[in-house]
Amino acid sequence: MLSLDIERGIELAAELLRSNGVVAYPTDTLYGLGCDSFSLNALARILEVKGRSADKGVPLLLAEPDNVELVGRPDSPHFHALADAFWPGPLTLVLKPAPGLPDPVLGPTGAVGVRVPDHEVPRALARALGKPIVGTSANLSGGPDPVTAQDVNRTLGDAIDHVLDGGPAHRGLPSTVVDITGERPIILRTGAISLREIQKVCGVAIDGALL
Secondary structure, eight states, X not given: OOOHHHHHHHHHHHHHHHTTOOEEEEOSSSEEEEOBTTOHHHHHHHHHHHTOOTTSOOOEEOSSGGGGXXXXXXXXXXXXXXXXXXXXXXXXXXXXXXXXXXXXXXXXXXXXXEEOOSSHHHHHHHHHHTSOEEOEESSSTTSOOOOSHHHHHHHTGGGSSEEOOOSSOSSOSOOEEEEOSSSXXXXXXXXXXXXXXXXXXXXXXXXXXXX
């Protein structure tokens, strides 16, 4: 159960998100930097704050697995197996996008990265907003991973609207990123979930490694 202070912090952060604001919050991996995933103004602010290229895309966080169709097409044969095994959790799945997603969300291949974090704060924010939120790491692009609210304040400071302090991030490791837009999954980033775990669930060789 969330504390009263955290509940009030979520209410404030959600109101800022509704007003095109940019907020930082704890997740099960690192501290995330979030906004309304459909707000071009807020997305532009996040890219500017991070110093991130607009052509890299940004990951999105869902309140529930069933919300995936708001932003992506879960038509890969591996989607349900991976989502059932690792959501909520530190796995980002790269999918073909749903119609209407803003360009800054999409990666260089035109795909979208989504996950359901194993942390109530970002899920509550997405639930309160009524749509997925941006879930990029709350740091300067290429900088140290932010695992506390203090880390975020030191690097981003007054450049964002609010830092929701929920204590240290649970894992301190980024999510593992798996592209499932093609016939065979491709690991784009190794993180909190290992290659072996992904292969075991998918039942296929990934990146040339055999089961």
